[in-house]
Amino acid sequence: MEAKPQKMPKVAKVKNKAPAEIQITAEQLLREAKERDLEILPPPPKQKISDPEELADYQHRKRKLFEDNIRKNRTVISNWIKYAQWEESQKELHRARSIYERALDVDHRNIALWLKYTELEMRSRQVNHARNLWDRAVTILPRANQFWYKYTYMEEMLGNIAGARQVFERWMDWEPDEQAWLTYIKFELRYKEIDRSRTIYERFVYVHPDVKNWIKFARFEEQHNFIASARRVYERAVEFFGEETMDERLYIAFAKFEEGQKEHDRARVIYKYALDHIPKERAQELYKSYTVHEKKYGDRTGIEDVIVSKRKFQYEEEVKANPENYDAWFDYLRLVESEGNLEVIRETYERAIANVPPTKEKQFWRRYIYLWINYALFEELEAMDMDRTRQVYRACLELVPHKVFTFTKMWLLYAQFEIRQKNLTAARKTLGMALGRCPKDKLFRGYIDLEIQLREFDRCRILYEKFLEFGPENCITWMKFAELETLLGDTDRARAIYELAVNQPRLDMPELLWKAYIDFEVGLGEMNKARELYERLLERTLHVKVWMSYAQFELSAVEEGEDDVKGEEERIARARRIYDRANQSLRSRGPSEKEERVLLLEAWRDFEGRLGDESSQNRVKQLMPRRIKRRQRVRAEDGSEVGWEEFFDYIFPEDEAVKPNLKLLAMAKAWKKKQEEISPVDDDEDEENDNES
8 A cells, every 4th residue: 555645734824024013132031030030049958967977978979079070181170179179178188288299290380289289288387398399399390480479478478588588599590580680679678688689789780681670770779879879880881781772761861860969060961972872763852851951950052952953863864865855955054054153054055055956847946046045145144255155156057057947036146246246247247148048038127127226228228129139029028118218208219119019910918018008198198199099909909898998098088178068078979989889890790799799888888877868878778688598509529419508698689670580489488478377388398499490
C-alpha cells in the first residue's frame, strides 16, 4: 500500500504586519522581572557547626572541592589563592603556606601570588617568614618594583631603618626607574639624612642623566640652603651636557635660581650665553623668560635687545627659506635700521638687492625695485653719503632691463636727487638718456613738471613737442600743452594746439579733447567759435550727449550786449531748436537709436518742465514713445532655439501712424482684457502672436 502523504498543518497568515503601538524592549522586560523579584532566588539556609566531627566533615568537603578545581586546571592561580585564603580562615597557616608553595612551583613569576603569600605572613606576624619571602621574590623578579616597595615599607614600619636602607641599596644596584631613586631620597630625608640624600642624588643624575633630574638635584640643594652647592650642581650640569645637547630648561632654571639670589647680572649672562648657543627654534621659552627678566630688572635697552634679537632670527629664517620674499626683507631692514648700525644696515641692504628676480617680467620686479629706492634714500637721508647714493641709483638703472621694461620712478628720483645736489646738468642728462632709451608717458610728464618748477617754459614746449611725436593720440598731452600756453597768455598758440589735436586721425579720448576745446573758447568769451566747434563736432558724431551738451551751452551762452529779457528768450529758443534738430537727426537714423532718442526727449521734457510752458510741454509729450514688453527667440551658436527672452521696446507716435496694425493690436489687447473672465487665453501665445505681427 502506498503511504499517504502527510498533511502539513496550516499556518495562520499574519494579516496585520504593522508594528504595535506600544513597543516592549528587552530592557523593559528585565526591569519588570527585577521589580517583581522573578529572578531572585532565596538564600541557602545557614548551617551551624556544633561539634568537631561536623567541622572535619565540612573541611574535608571544601578541601576536596578546592583540590578538584586545582586538578582540573593547575594554571588558574585564582583557585590556588582562594584555597590558601580559605585555609587561612580556618587558622591552618601551615596548610595555607603549603598551598602557596605548591602554587609557586606552578608559576613562580606571578607577582600577585608572591604578594598574597607575603601578606599572609605579615598578617600572621611572621616577620622572618615574610622577610625570607621578600628576599626570594626580589631575587627571582628584581625588576618587579612592587616587591621592593613592599619590602622597604615593611622594614620601615618595623623600625629596621638600617635593614630598609640595605634593601634600598640592593634595589639601586639594579638601576631602577626614576621614581625608585626619588623614593629612596625621600626615605633618607624623613630621617634627616641630608648627606646620604646628596650622595644618592649624585648617583641618580648619572644613572638617569636627564635635565629635569639635574634641576631637581639643584633645587634640593637650594631648599636646604646650600646655595654654593646648588650653583655648582647647575655648573656641573652645563658642563655635563656641553654645547651639543643644550636644553633651554636647564638654563631657564639656572637663570631663575640666580634671579632668586638677586644675582641679576649672572642671570643675564646665563640668558645671553644660552641664546647665543641654542638654536633659535628650540629657545622660544628661553626668549620669553629673558624678556620677563629684563622687564622686571633690566633697562629699556635690554628689553629692546631681547625683542630685536628674536625678531631678527624670525626674519633670517624667512629670507633663508625664500630669498625672493621682499616683504620679509623690508621688515628685516626696518628692524635693522632702528638699531642705527650703518655697516650692518648696508650689509643687509646688499644682501637684499643681491636677490634679483629670476624672470624679466615687470610684475616680479615691482617690489624688488623698492629695495633699491629705500637703499638710496637711506644713504642720502640717514648716512648722508651722497656719493654712495649716486652709486646706488646708477647701479639700479644699469641692472633694470630697459629694453623689456623700465621704472619711471627710478629715473625721476635720480634726477630729483641730482637737483637737490644742485647738479641740474646731470639731472637733465639723466632724463634725456631715459627718454632716448625707454620713452614713457610718465617719464615725459615727470620731466615736464620738473622744467615747469624750474620755470623753463621753452624747454617745456620742446618736451611737449617730443611727447606728441611719441604719442600723438594722447588727448591728455594735447590738453596739458594747450593749458600751459593758456597760462602763459598765448591764446593763439593754445588754439592752434587744439586745432592740431582735433584734426588728428586717431585719438584715445576725443570727447575730453573737444570738451576742453569748447571750454577754452567759452572761457575766452568766444561763443560763436564755441558754437562752430559744436557744429563741427556734430559733423563727426551725432551722439545724444553732444546734442544735450549743445543745448545746455545755448541755454547758458550769454552774448555781449544782449538785453537780459530778450537774451534769455533767445537762448531758450536756440536751445529748443537744438532739441528739435537732435530729435529729427536721431529719428532719421532709424530704430537703432531708440534709447538715445528717449534719453533726449526726457531731457527735453525736463527742460520744458523747468520753463513751465504748457504748449511746449504738450508738444514734447506727444513725441514721447510708449514702452512695451516684447519677447524674442534666443538661438544658440549652432542656430538651434534655446528659448525666449523678454526685452522692452519703444513705439513712437510716428511709428504707429506708419503701421496702423499696432493700433489694431492695442485694441485687440483691450478687448481681450475684457474677455478674460469668459474665455481666458494664454498670455504667452498672445505675446508670441504680437511678436510675429
